Amino acid sequence: MATATIEPPAARTSARPNLVIAVLAFAGMSASFMQTILIPIQAKLPELLNAGRDDTAWVITVTLLVSAICTPVSGKLGDMYGKRLVAVVLLSLLITGSVISALSPTVVPLIIGRGLQGTGMGVVPLGIAILRDTLPRERLGSAIALVSATLGVGGALGLPISALVTENFDWHVLFWVAAGLGAVALTAYLLVVPAGNGSLHGRFDFFGAIGLAIGLAGLLLAVSQGNEWGWTSIPTLTWLGVGVIGLIAWGWYELHQSNPLVDLRVSARGAVLMTNLASIAMGFALFSSSIVFPQLLQMPEGAGGLGLTLLNASLILMPSGLAMLAMSPVAGRIERQVGPKPLLVAGAVIISAAYLAAVLLDLNMWLVLVINAVIGVGIGLGYAAMPTLIIQAVPLNETGAANGLNTLMRALGTSIAAAVIAAVLANSANKTATGSVPSESGFELALLFGLGAALLCAILAGLIPKPKPAVAEEPALPEGVLPPS
Structure with a gap:
């Protein structure tokens, strides 16, 4: 063991x-x-x-x-x-x-x-x-x-x-x-x-890593290629089956290991599970805007877009990243005062408000800049809260693996968003002289999906229970070793 x-x-x-x-x-x-x-x-x-x-x-x-x-x-x-x-x-x-x-x-x-x-x-x-x-x-x-x-x-x-x-x-x-x-x-x-040192001894779970790779590869291939292959095509359904069956088998195997790649018993705790589910929803909300706004900004004006070049569109979207950076010290102060859970709820609510404005207002270049920056503020708050919620709920020697799984959940949300939003925009496309472009109703529906994901994130964040102190999971200190400061 x-x-x-x-x-x-x-x-x-x-x-x-x-x-x-x-x-x-x-x-x-x-x-x-x-x-x-x-x-x-x-x-x-x-x-x-x-x-x-x-x-x-x-x-x-x-x-x-x-x-x-x-x-x-x-x-x-x-x-x-x-x-x-x-x-x-x-x-x-x-x-x-x-x-x-x-x-x-x-x-x-x-x-x-x-x-x-x-x-x-x-x-x-x-x-x-x-x-x-x-x-x-x-x-x-x-x-x-x-x-x-x-x-x-x-x-x-x-x-x-x-x-x-x-x-x-x-x-x-x-x-x-x-x-x-x-x-x-x-x-x-x-x-x-x-440099630090490793805090777990034992044999690395190679079979767990292989099983996770097979399950994730199947699931992500089906999600990422579904629009290209067709959602009911044999390749999509085959890879989806490989992913689902692979992850189920992987989960069963991990539950029977003394040193698993991912401790699913820890991951199933209320605080960890709800945080990871909220992470999927926030990842979806983040990437929805990352797909909609670049297309809207670069689409020709005659087709209902704003007609910007890729470089100019990128500069309009860049303040979102700057907003995430700017929120880091603010998020840290708020977290110390009220805790990470209210921080995550607040981030999701801010993102929801930004998407609601995008749905209700007639968008122009400057409105897209402001709305996307506000989404960046919400993402900055939410992404600050998630690792802290995970850290509070897992033992010290599981910090890396638990945060790796949480990062994976965010990536899973962005992958699902990429497939869903791309499908929404493609199904709404209108034929023009230069090709197919998404319709106004398609953009609106895609933004509503982002709004729904942000609201779901807020609800899930509100349901996160107070974690048990992680220190209770850690073993007794060896003789002569002082407790960490």
């Missing part, structure tokens, strides 16, 4: 907390930047790579799949072997994937490189777990808010950077930029972040 050890206080206190926070946040933003790096040239990939559209779709899909699988796995590895060590490995893989992608003339090596880039998303839950290990309680709330927000900030800030690069340079330069960001993050990690 796995045993747990407690690190001495010296390993849990950083002499440079501001630098540690900055490095962890930069690493998170660098990893999340990989999610939007190809959006400016996504439609051109078949031409650029001399490949079919089905093949080039994997350039986007593989990053989603790998990042979804990697986050809980890397969290568990961090709990066992040391969080900084695992984060350094992930950043090294991200850099390797970026270099392979930068040198790729064809689609196959690019898919491999993009898969390796997807591993980098594991640094976000690891960063949150490192904060719990290294920072005093009074600094923890705002620091977690900042690192957690990088899941949205990296994409929001990365889109205009990607658009600017692709408009002025060869598309391969995007990946050299990504490699450079990864190299800076890796160097800073090695120089600033304390």
